[in-house]
Amino acid sequence: MRRAVVIRSLLFSLVVLVLSYASLGQVVISVSFGPPALPVYEQPVCPEDGYIWTPGFWDYTDDDGYYWVPGTWVEAPQPGYLWTPGYWGWGEGAYIFHEGYWGEHVGFYGGINYGYGYGGRGYEGGRWDHGRFFYNTSVNRVNVTVIHNTYNTRVVENNATRVSFNGGSGGVEARPTPEEQTYSRENHVGRVAAQNQHIQQARSSPELRASNNQGKPPIAATARPGDFKSAVAARQAGGEYHAPPVNAAHNGNEARRQSETRPATNNHASDLQPHKSTPPNSGNPAADQRYQQQQDKLAAKQNQEHQKLQQQQEKEHQQVEKKSVNEAQKQQLEQRHTQQTQQLEQKHSIQQQQMQQRQQPRQTESKPAENHPSEQRPH
Numbered sequence: 001m002r003r004a005v006v007i008r009s010l011l012f013s014l015v016v017l018v019l020s021y022a023s024l025g026q027v028v029i030s031v032s033f034g035p036p037a038l039p040v041y042e043q044p045v046c047p048e049d050g051y052i053w054t055p056g057f058w059d060y061t062d063d064d065g066y067y068w069v070p071g072t073w074v075e076a077p078q079p080g081y082l083w084t085p086g087y088w089g090w091g092e093g094a095y096i097f098h099e100g101y102w103g104e105h106v107g108f109y110g111g112i113n114y115g116y117g118y119g120g121r122g123y124e125g126g127r128w129d130h131g132r133f134f135y136n137t138s139v140n141r142v143n144v145t146v147i148h149n150t151y152n153t154r155v156v157e158n159n160a161t162r163v164s165f166n167g168g169s170g171g172v173e174a175r176p177t178p179e180e181q182t183y184s185r186e187n188h189v190g191r192v193a194a195q196n197q198h199i200q201q202a203r204s205s206p207e208l209r210a211s212n213n214q215g216k217p218p219i220a221a222t223a224r225p226g227d228f229k230s231a232v233a234a235r236q237a238g239g240e241y242h243a244p245p246v247n248a249a250h251n252g253n254e255a256r257r258q259s260e261t262r263p264a265t266n267n268h269a270s271d272l273q274p275h276k277s278t279p280p281n282s283g284n285p286a287a288d289q290r291y292q293q294q295q296d297k298l299a300a301k302q303n304q305e306h307q308k309l310q311q312q313q314e315k316e317h318q319q320v321e322k323k324s325v326n327e328a329q330k331q332q333l334e335q336r337h338t339q340q341t342q343q344l345e346q347k348h349s350i351q352q353q354q355m356q357q358r359q360q361p362r363q364t365e366s367k368p369a370e371n372h373p374s375e376q377r378p379h
Contacts, residue, residue, distance in 0.1 A: 033245060034095045034171065035066050035088055036210050037162040037238030041220035043071070043116050044232055045141045049149065050133055052076050053125055053140060054083050055114035056221060058164055058210065059199060060097070065244060066210040068217035069202045071116075072225050077102050077192050079131045082123055084183075085109045090168030101190055107183035110166035111174025116140060117155065120174065124155045162238025187349040198225035215241040274306070275299040275348065298355060302348045309344055313337050 035058035043053065056071035074083070086100035087110030100109070106123040117125020117139045126135045134149045135142045144150055165171045176184070191199075202208050205228070208217050215237035222231045275298075320333060 031060055031095050032093075034090075034165045034168060035060070036164065036215040036241055038112075038114065038164045039068070039216055039220055039234035039238050040162070040236045041071070041234045042232055043141050044073070044221055044223040045143055046073055046135065046147065047223045048073075048075070049147050050075055052083055052133065053116050053118075054100075054195065055085055055116060055118050057086060057114075058088070059203065061203060064203075064206075064209050064211070067202060067205075068208045068210070068213070068220070069199050070208075070217070070219050070228070070231060071114075071221040072198060072227075073223060074192065074195055074225060076133065077189055079133075080104055080128050081189070082106050082128075085112070085114055085118060087112050088165035090166065090171055095165055095168065099190065101188040102192070103183065103186050103188045105183040105186060107186075108176035108180040111172040112164060112166065113161065113172075119155070120172070121177075121180075124153070164238070187346070189346065194225040198222075201226050201228065210241065211243070215239070275302045294355060298351060302351070305344060305348075309340060313340070 038056075038058075041056070046053075051073040052075075054072055054074050057069055058066045059069050060066050076082075081102045081104060083102055084100050084107045086098055088095050088097050089110050090096075098110070101107075109118070109120075111120040112118075113120045117123050117136065124136060125140050126133055128134075129149075132149050134151055135147065136155065137144065137150050137152045139155050142150055161172075163170065163172050166174060202219075205219065206212055208219060213234075216234045218233045219228050219231040220234035222228060316333060316337075320329075
């Protein structure tokens with residue numbers, strides 16, 4: 001049964017990798033002026049067990065400017081994963097958007113107080129326990145007659161400021177902690193398909209543009225992604241709305257071009273570090289030796305896949321150099337290589353997690369039983 005669960009989790013994670021955004025946690029757009037303040041709105045009731053709150057945020061297009069992406073409840077891509085919201089931050093002369101992601105820990109999201117458990121550091125809206133998500137009803141609206149895995153720990157949320165960006169003039173002054181920096185290097189997956197569709201729908205809704213709603217969107221939050229018909233409207237804007245400067249569109253385009261030409265990590269298979277196995281120490285030498293052999297075998301296979309992808313990408317680069325291709329085609333090739341490389345590394349990370357999960361029961365069985373004081377679990 002445990003093996004079947006692990007396999008299902010692995011297969012689902014691979015599907016998520018294909019459907020989610022290609023560049024995990026990287027800069028995707030930058031503009032010359034900051035987003036409006038975060039509107040004040042009420043969170044819808046959680047629709048179903050296993051859904052996690054993802055706060056609303058201001059997104060941007062050159063044609064329409066800032067538009068509001070409603071907060072919504074999203075089913076976690078796999079048990080144990082939490083959502084780290086994206087955020088706008090000042091850097092290199094522009095406001096830059098950093099994508100959110102799913103992972104085992106909540107990383108840095110600019111110190112932005114999105115509310116409902118996202119107070120600027122970490123997440124206090126709930127926690128995973130033995131494969132189930134327990135909701136903190138102090139900050140989340142949950143129907144406890146339907147969802148019983150809840151607890152109530154008081155959280156003081158300072159909503160005095162509704163600032164929606166980090167740094168710059170009037171922005172939140174926060175920097176990632178060493179712990180948050182560590183979390184940013186852990187295994188991540190990007191937005192799931194439902195989140196991407198939710199954003200696309202918000203982008204195509206004129207009433208969500210800041211220029212039309214003056215920072216008070218009529219669709220501020222939804223119970224499920226894309227469910228705009230039964231939405232919650234903002235009670236008020238988070239602050240006085242200021243129209244963008246006349247030359248904002250030109251400056252935004254220029255800033256975005258500069259952002260997209262910056263090198264990113266793991267753009268090509270040649271950027272990947274070789275996989276190495278970690279010697280286990282469970283106290284059972286025979287089991288450790290078997291596990292070490294399995295690790296070595298997996299690492300060798302993964303390094304072969306690195307090499308194969310690297311050879312393929314180098315061959316495509318050579319073909320491009322021989323042909324007369326325009327810059328747009330070159331960029332498409334680079335984007336494809338980045339996606340291939342990141343998906344391969346994500347696949348390898350999941351394979352390593354799967355092996356560790358299979359090994360944990362054996363390591364536990366090899367150790368003598370220990371008496372631990374019972375821990376209070378959320379109810």
